[in-house]
Amino acid sequence: xxxxxxxxxxxxxxxxxxxxxxxxxxxxxxxxxxxxxxxxxxxxxxxxxxxxxxxxxxxxxxxxxxxxxxxxxxxxxxxxxxxxxxxxxxxxxxxxxxxxxxxxxxxxxxxxxxxxxxxxxxxxxxxxxxxxxxxxxxxxxxxxxxxxxxxxxxxxxxxxxxxxxxxxxxxxxxxxxxxxxxxxxxxxxxxxxxxxxxxxxxxxxxxxxxxxxxxxxxxxxxxxxxxxxxxxxxxxxxxxxxxxxxxxxxxxxxxxxxxxxxxxxxxxxxxxxxxxxxxxxxxxxxxxxxxxxxxxxxxxxxxxxxxxxxxxxxxxxxxxxxxxxxxxxxxxxxxxxxxxxx
Numbered sequence: 001x002x003x004x005x006x007x008x009x010x011x012x013x014x015x016x017x018x019x020x021x022x023x024x025x026x027x028x029x030x031x032x033x034x035x036x037x038x039x040x041x042x043x044x045x046x047x048x049x050x051x052x053x054x055x056x057x058x059x060x061x062x063x064x065x066x067x068x069x070x071x072x073x074x075x076x077x078x079x080x081x082x083x084x085x086x087x088x089x090x091x092x093x094x095x096x097x098x099x100x101x102x103x104x105x106x107x108x109x110x111x112x113x114x115x116x117x118x119x120x121x122x123x124x125x126x127x128x129x130x131x132x133x134x135x136x137x138x139x140x141x142x143x144x145x146x147x148x149x150x151x152x153x154x155x156x157x158x159x160x161x162x163x164x165x166x167x168x169x170x171x172x173x174x175x176x177x178x179x180x181x182x183x184x185x186x187x188x189x190x191x192x193x194x195x196x197x198x199x200x201x202x203x204x205x206x207x208x209x210x211x212x213x214x215x216x217x218x219x220x221x222x223x224x225x226x227x228x229x230x231x232x233x234x235x236x237x238x239x240x241x242x243x244x245x246x247x248x249x250x251x252x253x254x255x256x257x258x259x260x261x262x263x264x265x266x267x268x269x270x271x272x273x274x275x276x277x278x279x280x281x282x283x284x285x286x287x288x289x290x291x292x293x294x295x296x297x298x299x300x301x302x303x304x305x306x307x308x309x310x311x312x313x314x315x316x317x318x319x320x321x322x323x324x325x326x327x328x329x330x331x332x333x334x335x336x337x338x339x340x341x342x
Contacts, residue, residue: 036145043127043144046151055120058161059113069115069163072100073108080104085230086237089245094230095188096165098222112163119160122167126150126320129174133297133327146323155317169193170321173304177324178296179207181214188218195307196300199288203296246313253314255279267312280310298332301325 064070075090079101090097103111127147131138134146150156159166169186173193176182179200187194197215201208223231246256246267255276256267264272287306291299301324308314308321 036141039145039148040141041144043146043148043151046148047124047144050120050123050151054160055116058116060109061112064108064112064163067162068165069112070108072115072163072165073103073111076100076103076111079226079230084233086233092165092190093188094226094234095218095222096190097230098218098225099189101225115163116160119163119167122171123147123150123156123160125171126167126174126323129171130323130327133174133177133301133324134330136331146327150320150323153320153323155315155319158317159320164317165189166318166321170324173300174324174327177300177328179204179210179300181210183300184211184214185218188215192307192311193304195284196304199303200296200300202288203299250316251313252309252316253312254283254310255312256314276312280307283310295332298325298328301328 071089074088075085075097078085079097085097106114124143124147127150128138128143130146130150131142135142156167169190172182172186172189173196176186177196177200183193183197183200187197197211201211245251247260247265258275258279259267259272264275266272283306284303287302288299291302294302305321305325308318
């Protein structure tokens with residue numbers, strides 16, 4: 001409490017001082033409890049559907065050759081036969097290739113079943129990570145409520161059905177903000193979380209050992225398993241090779257949207273690559289500067305969204321990523337209690 005009768009209250013993503021008017025919170029608490037109850041029962045029901053219907057159906061489906069999990073499996077097979085892996089649709093860092101390398105020893109159907117189990121685990125890990133971001137303390141009802149929100153968000157079913165690793169990436173980020181080692185692990189699996197990891201180190205230099213240690217361990221493991229060949233191939237391809245699907249309508253990237261407006265169709269040309277450098281630099285840099293007074297978690301969530309949206313590819317299926325900044329917003333605007341000022 002200050003001399004003017006104010007308290008320091010977290011009303012935005014940074015702390016500020018404002019007058020406080022006492023208002024009854026009973027109705028708000030009751031409505032919040034009812035919403036949580038409805039969502040938790042919805043999440044429980046969807047969890048049962050996922051376990052007994054979604055998982056068996058996807059684990060045994062035969063139309064997987066156009067899916068991401070098939071790309072991962074073929075990459076593992078190519079590695080096992082000493083073939084190049086960056087001549088097709090696989091665009092991920094070699095560290096991810098190293099992690100899926102054991103899949104070559106399995107029949108496709110076995111890998112498919114195992115991968116969908118991993119997808120389901122990633123879904124629940126993401127829901128739990130979002131609960132951690134929003135409330136700090138985990139309870140079963142809150143995790144189930146978060147799971148319901150994630151499951152009902154457009155894009156989640158598509159991401160999981162395709163077997164894409166984005167849900168794993170988001171789970172790592174949700175569990176690691178503001179500066180956990182999981183950010184570096186996510187960056188080793190896909191490029192764009194690297195920006196969030198670097199931003200965390202810049203804001204909190206004392207956490208650099210976490211990021212460097214995690215990244216060094218995974219890179220070293222990958223080099224021992226694969227050798228330097230895939231790394232050199234990845235760097236020759238431009239580190240972030242652009243797939244032919246970049247101009248598909250489902251790509252809602254800001255950078256690609258600008259190219260569409262300018263009627264540029266050669267996404268590998270010099271002008272397009274300049275756009276893919278300048279637009280992210282401006283958007284990410286502006287976001288980093290604008291959030292410099294925010295908490296580390298809030299700033300990290302903002303940088304994550306800016307990076308994903310300005311990347312060359314940002315699929316419309318990535319809508320569930322917005323649950324990360326939403327969870328941070330809930331924590332700062334709805335859950336935190338007033339803090340005493342000096």
